[in-house]
Amino acid sequence: MTSRSIRRGATTALAATLALTAAACAAPDTGRGSGKPADTAVVGIAYEPETLSPLLGYGKDGNSKIFDGLLTHDAQMRLKPALAAALPTVTDGGTTYTYPLRKGVTFSDGTPFTADDVVFTYDTILDEKTNNASKAELDALEKVEKKDDHTVVFHLKYPYAPFAERTVLPIAPRHIAGTQDVNTGSFTTHPVGTGPYTLTAWSKGEKLTFTANPHYWGGVPKVKHLTMAIIKDDDVRATRLRSGDLDGAILPPELAATFKGDKHRTTLAATTFDYRNVTLPTANPVTADRAVRQALDLAVDRQAMVKGILSGAGKPAYGPVPTDSPWFAKGTERPHDPNKAQRLLDDAGWTKGPDGIRAKDGRRAAFTLWYLSGDKLRQEHALAFASDAKKAGIEVTVESGTWEAIEPRMKQDAVLAGGGSPADPDFDQYLLLHSSLAGDGFNNMSRYATPPSTPSSSRPAAPTTGTPARPPTTPSSANSPRTPPTSSSPTSTTST
Numbered sequence: 001m002t003s004r005s006i007r008r009g010a011t012t013a014l015a016a017t018l019a020l021t022a023a024a025c026a027a028p029d030t031g032r033g034s035g036k037p038a039d040t041a042v043v044g045i046a047y048e049p050e051t052l053s054p055l056l057g058y059g060k061d062g063n064s065k066i067f068d069g070l071l072t073h074d075a076q077m078r079l080k081p082a083l084a085a086a087l088p089t090v091t092d093g094g095t096t097y098t099y100p101l102r103k104g105v106t107f108s109d110g111t112p113f114t115a116d117d118v119v120f121t122y123d124t125i126l127d128e129k130t131n132n133a134s135k136a137e138l139d140a141l142e143k144v145e146k147k148d149d150h151t152v153v154f155h156l157k158y159p160y161a162p163f164a165e166r167t168v169l170p171i172a173p174r175h176i177a178g179t180q181d182v183n184t185g186s187f188t189t190h191p192v193g194t195g196p197y198t199l200t201a202w203s204k205g206e207k208l209t210f211t212a213n214p215h216y217w218g219g220v221p222k223v224k225h226l227t228m229a230i231i232k233d234d235d236v237r238a239t240r241l242r243s244g245d246l247d248g249a250i251l252p253p254e255l256a257a258t259f260k261g262d263k264h265r266t267t268l269a270a271t272t273f274d275y276r277n278v279t280l281p282t283a284n285p286v287t288a289d290r291a292v293r294q295a296l297d298l299a300v301d302r303q304a305m306v307k308g309i310l311s312g313a314g315k316p317a318y319g320p321v322p323t324d325s326p327w328f329a330k331g332t333e334r335p336h337d338p339n340k341a342q343r344l345l346d347d348a349g350w351t352k353g354p355d356g357i358r359a360k361d362g363r364r365a366a367f368t369l370w371y372l373s374g375d376k377l378r379q380e381h382a383l384a385f386a387s388d389a390k391k392a393g394i395e396v397t398v399e400s401g402t403w404e405a406i407e408p409r410m411k412q413d414a415v416l417a418g419g420g421s422p423a424d425p426d427f428d429q430y431l432l433l434h435s436s437l438a439g440d441g442f443n444n445m446s447r448y449a450t451p452p453s454t455p456s457s458s459r460p461a462a463p464t465t466g467t468p469a470r471p472p473t474t475p476s477s478a479n480s481p482r483t484p485p486t487s488s489s490p491t492s493t494t495s496t
Helices: 115-126 161-168 234-243 253-259 290-299 302-308 338-347 376-391 403-409 425-433
Strands: 017-019 040-045 071-073 079-081 089-091 096-100 141-148 151-156 197-203 207-212 225-230 275-279 315-317 358-360 366-372 395-401 414-419 492-494
Touching (some): 040 234, 079 161, 115 141, 115 151, 161 425, 275 376, 290 376, 366 403, 376 414, 395 403
Parallel strands (some): 040 225, 366 395
Antiparallel strands (some): 017 275, 071 079, 089 096, 197 207
């Protein structure tokens, strides 16, 4: 099960990761190119989905415009009904969730939406033959049953407080997706949903185009024709926006700031749970050393990154959970303390050589750090991390590449990764941290593992519920594909 379209990777305290910073993205828009209709928009995005099938993970956090889930979020990111007519009724000690379904809803091909589609969607995702890397998030689900055409009932194996958050999953049409191979069928690239937009074309590596669904139950969107241009390089997106080729673009703070004086465009800053971090692979003898990991955690200047790289549009973070999240463990913040970092390395036997780089037992304190080509934010984080590490006597060589080039190297080399999950941390952290997923694609990228104590299926009920703010996403981006995050014993900075 290779997790490519979900941004997951891993570690555990002091084990394998240093989260760096996370930034609020800015999306300038308005200034339309000449001759463009007012109801048409072209927006530049960095990441392209690998699939458009919710059965394989597309839109799993409720951020697809082709599909709807039973629930969605309001402007304050609280759960509200979508395909469900009301929030679920929870009974049997928290193990039964009953959803009444909205009547009169049809898929974009005109076929009525019913409870059969809900049961089909969840049953298919849970099927072991389905290549959905996020199915572990439904571990608590025992079965889904149709009570009648407009009522579905979810039965859980154990009480699981954040379960309703997983019912933002998009619902697929049984009459189409159920007639073909779930992993390779045409539905993966030619989806049919109940959402506000329908896909009109997908030119791989170039763009996705959408048309407003005139029969959408929630009302026809004002933007009738939407194009998501796939432009991986941040600088190129900014240039195309400046030239009028794009109506809007998702940009890192530093580039977005260059548009603030542009009277033809509006810059919007969004609060996100986005973060950046460095994986520290346990198979590498340098990054596996506890003293090295602890020293790097102290040596990295998070606040300087926020100020210099994010132009102040962020704040220090100490793992994948933002410090202002209700789930953040207060008191786990770590100071920037380069002197202590030096002492830790000295005490552990890492001695500085004539060039200032440390060594121990004949092994040089050096490793390679990869970042995604064209990602300006990750590049700057990687260079800043390497600079801070060198001050502590650790040599970090920075390299760039595609995820295809990076993935085979993740066992030995560090990666400037990133991610962010606004829902209950259990969904994100299980994939990030669990030993059973060590080396499973972009899950647990650092391959941290401990001896098993309890079966992985015996996950305890989360002690809290809630819905912190979700990062805004583009209409076509499912899960920021190929944006693996990793983290856990981190050094990070998060967004505002």
